[in-house]
Amino acid sequence: MTGGPKLVADALVERLRGWHVEKLYGYAGDGINGLLGALGRAGNRPEFIHAVHEELASFMATAHAKFTGEVGVCTATSGPGAIHLLNGLYDAKLDHQPVVAILGQQPGVALGSGYLQEVDLAVLFKDVASDFLGVMTHPAQLHHLVDRAFRVALERRAPTAIIIPQSVQELPAPEGLPHEHGFQHSGIGYSAPRILPREEDLRRAAEVLNAGKRVALLVGAGALQATDEVIAVAETLGAGVAKALLGKAAVPDDLPFVTGSVGWLGTAASNWMMQECDTLLMVGSSFPYTEYLPREGQARGVQIDREAKTLSLRYPMEVPLVGDSTETLHALLPLLERKTNTSWRQETEARVAAWWEEAERRAAQPAQPLNPQLVVSELSKRLPDDAILSGDSGTAAVWIARNVRLRRGMKVSLSGGLASMGSGVPYALAAKINFPDRLAVALVGDGAMQMSGNAALLAVAQRWQTWADPRLVIVVFNNRDLNYVTWEQRVMGGTPRFGPSQNLFDFPFARYAELLGLRGVRVDAPQGVAAAWDEALSADRPVVLEAYVDANVPTLPAELRPGQRDHLEQALGQGDPDAVGVREQLILQGVTEKT
The missing domain is CATH 3.40.50.970 (Thiamin diphosphate (ThDP)-binding fold, Pyr/PP domains)
Incomplete structure (x- = not known):
């Protein structure tokens, strides 16, 4: 001053x-x-x-x-x-x-x-x-x-x-505060405490986990700093590891026992594991969709969370532990017994391998004009080890959850609990501002991009030349539809797609990026996807990659519950304008009814 x-x-x-x-x-x-x-x-x-x-x-x-x-x-x-x-x-x-x-x-x-x-x-x-x-x-x-x-x-x-x-x-700042009644003399500083359960509670948890024959881990954002501990516990217990969406970076997807995301956005391997496990260890997660957790009474449960208000909320846990994920898992590990029967782990790994094959099969299926899963699958193969990903709410979150294979060192986040549209581009911009030497990629739907993403591009255009690595790629899934809600209307409400609420203006996202001095790349055919990614990832400036995709590719679980299937059939039978294309994609994607 x-x-x-x-x-x-x-x-x-x-x-x-x-x-x-x-x-x-x-x-x-x-x-x-x-x-x-x-x-x-x-x-x-x-x-x-x-x-x-x-x-x-x-x-x-x-x-x-x-x-x-x-x-x-x-x-x-x-x-x-x-x-x-x-x-x-x-x-x-x-x-x-x-x-x-x-x-x-x-x-x-x-x-x-x-x-x-x-x-x-x-x-x-x-x-x-x-x-x-x-x-x-x-x-x-x-x-x-x-x-x-x-x-x-x-x-x-x-x-x-x-x-x-x-x-x-605009008042004068005090030069010093008097030592008088009411005046507060505050200081700067904070050190995070160790939050660790009592020894007897750790032993109770270990007893439950050691008794389990089919142990499943479900980890969330609270386990992001506990990667090594989660892996060590899973290896000792012969367990598979499923991930809530915000915990996707907690353990890498290239480990054979990591089943991937769970729930509506989840993989077939994760949802199978939740249905078949006899013991559940939940770490740093308040995953809300209880229908995708074990049935009450099916599994014994242990949960670790920093906040007691989250414990035993989604599933009745036998041993709820208040503790930091890293500290608690580290203290729990010496109490665990290594499983000698490997059949559960082998079955889990087989399911994981089958899922990734299925994900590639789905991505390769034809669509009109382009399958969005192919766009994400080709991105996943090209991501550098230190890439940072963000996603917006909607179909983009589904493809991130299922089709991106994260490796150690990568970061990813979305608006989780709020699930707000309009977050994907500002998330990526903040990542780039703080890590200017790393690639950042945002996956965004056309609805979110029209809502506020196009405005956020102005900030990108204003700042990008200060970055050590200028690469920021914003993938826009242009399907002219508020697509995630369209599928919710069909499967949750049993109502056909309602055009007045779902139709979006066909905005030229790539051309708009060019107007701002950025690079615009548009792809609308499967044979052009690989080249589009190579161009975007080698550009000398931020890129908007506009993928002109098929809205009829379903953002549904691999297996629909009977009620969901009934709602979908009801919607398609009541004049849904895209019924023919939807039925074709349901067959191609192998969406079946859970028996």
């Missing part, structure tokens, strides 16, 4: 640097003019990342937390700016990510008068920032509000928020 008195906003910027914040995702507005001025005086440290839209800023902050393990920080002005942050902050809340939101507010003297853009932000944010929400009305609050926001975000793995009226931002 040079010249003039030190303001609250200057002290805020200093405190952010004290918490090692290097990036601040946001969008300008008069409610944070004090903060923006302070960033200018501080030489843009931390760096302000212009996010094109506040919702994109909060998604980027959430992705920052997911991909780096650090606190993500976002900021926006009062009123509509703050409102726009909410979606990405709920993404952080539901996926348990540490994010701090700094919110501007109208001058304190005007509050309560119905002033321009006046919104009761404390009420509005008290749910999404339920772990900590602070309102700064006096400069002396600065340090303890910022420090608590960061410490709570880290400890609770949750979003927190600080509301700072514009008038407070």
Whole structure:
């Protein structure tokens, strides 16, 4: 800072640097003019990342937390700016990510008068920032509000928020706080504790796991840092490992006993294992679709999670353990007995091998004009070891779950608990900003791309020339349909595709990218997919790869339950406009009824 008195906003910027914040995702507005001025005086440290839209800023902050393990920080002005942050902050809340939101507010003297853009932000944010929400009305609050926001975000793995009226931002910063009643003297710093169950509880868990003959592991995002421990436990118990969507990178897919994703988006191998296991070890996951877990009473259960509120929620666990995944598995491992009967492991590995063969068979099936699974299968073969993937909600998430074979060192994430559209491109952009020397790939549906992805491309065009490796590939599955919902209408509701709600404008995504100075590649035939990927991955700038795909390729489990099959037949028999193409693809993809 040079010249003039030190303001609250200057002290805020200093405190952010004290918490090692290097990036601040946001969008300008008069409610944070004090903060923006302070960033200018501080030489843009931390760096302000212009996010094109506040919702994109909060998604980027959430992705920052997911991909780096650090606190993500976002900021926006009062009123509509703050409102726009909410979606990405709920993404952080539901996926348990540490994010701090700094919110501007109208001058304190005007509050309560119905002033321009006046919104009761404390009420509005008290749910999404339920772990900590602070309102700064006096400069002396600065340090303890910022420090608590960061410490709570880290400890609770949750979003927190600080509301700072514009008038407070521009007040003189206190030079030191008096040692008087009410004044708080706060400090910077947080070290994560060891969270480990008691020895007797670990022994109870080991007894259950050692007694099992057909042990299955289900791991989620809470196991992302426990890769070696998960593998060691699975090897000792002769178990297969299934993955919830956010846990896809917890264990690599090239291990023969890793069955892949589970549930509606899952593989045939994972869903078979859940149906046939006699013991379930659930690690760092609150996988919600209980119909894809073992039937109650079928399997004995052990669960590991940092939060007691998640334990024994989806399945009645015999031994629920509050603990960090890495620490708990490491402590549990010496208590486990190596299985001598390998028949369960052999059957699991055979099912895994059969699934990957089936996935390739499905990807090779003809479609009009192009099978989306082929696009993802060809990408998977070309990914470098350090690639970072993001996906949007919808059909893109299905193809990531089933068709991408992750290897150790890769990262992938999506909007999981919230499952929000519009997250894929800002996730990839945040990954690229934080890892500018690594390839980032976003898989996005045309609905999500039209919703906000096209706007996020402006930020890509603005920043890409600063990256050590300019490659950021955004794959858009252009099927002119809100396709995942279309299939939900058929299979969950028994209603035919409803065009007025599902039809999308046929937007020229690749041509639009070219207008922004990026590379656009369009593919609409199977023989062109490999060459399209080679062109995209060797480009000297970010690429939008527009895949013109068939909306009739089903995003369904390999086996439909009888009720689901009945709903689908009902929908197709009631005038679904795509019934002929859908029936053809159901046969080609081998979707059958579960008996």
